[in-house]
Amino acid sequence: xxxxxxxxxxxxxxxxxxxxxxxxxxxxxxxxxxxxxxxxxxxxxxxxxxxxxxxxxxxxxxxxxxxxxxxxxxx
Numbered sequence: 001x002x003x004x005x006x007x008x009x010x011x012x013x014x015x016x017x018x019x020x021x022x023x024x025x026x027x028x029x030x031x032x033x034x035x036x037x038x039x040x041x042x043x044x045x046x047x048x049x050x051x052x053x054x055x056x057x058x059x060x061x062x063x064x065x066x067x068x069x070x071x072x073x074x075x
Contacts, residue, residue, distance in 0.1 A: 026067075030065035
């Protein structure tokens with residue numbers, strides 16, 4: 001068997017679907033970043049109810065933090 005192929009299969013067996021998980025972390029983190037940006041602009045513009053916007057911004061920031069933490073665990 002080719003040594004490169006064997007090494008790839010060994011790494012994949014030890015951490016299955018690693019690349020898929022990293023993609024999901026990046027996609028969710030990007031989505032939360034965009035949402036956080038929108039909520040931040042709403043707060044800065046004074047649009048809408050701040051009592052609804054601040055918790056939503058907090059959720060987006062928490063998701064970003066979670067995705068960064070999970071992505072770093074993969075390394």
